[in-house]
Amino acid sequence: MAKETHRFTWQGIEIEVTYTPLKWDMIDHLEIRSINPERAPLPITMTGYCSHYEQPGIIETFGADVVEQVIAWLDAEAAKPEWKAHLERSRQYSLF
Incomplete structure (x- = not known):
């Protein structure tokens, strides 16, 4: 199978997913990144990028x-709860 790249919007964040089946002829690989806004935190990664392997x-x-x-x-x-707390913190202004 060939590498696939997909774009979609989730909760107002544009995301790109690249799926590579049998990377190195042994494992499936997903790369997930937020592209608009760039590097926006996601519930699976606070950096906006996730590299994930599957059998x-x-x-x-x-x-x-x-x-x-x-x-x-x-x-x-x-x-x-961790993501919900992150959302709540990001909605509030902090002086510290």
Whole structure:
């Protein structure tokens, strides 16, 4: 399979996902980055970039829709208290 690149918007953040099946002929690789705003924190990475490895075939097992699976991952992580606290802190101005 060839490398795939996808762009989508999640909660107002434009995201690019690159999926490389069988990178180095042994493992599947996802690169996820926020591109607009650039390097915006995401629930899976505070730097706006995530390199993630999966066992071969996992993406295909769950429907082969990379964007759908990344959105599900983002949604699941966004539901956690840590992300909700981050959002609350980023809404408030701090003098310190």
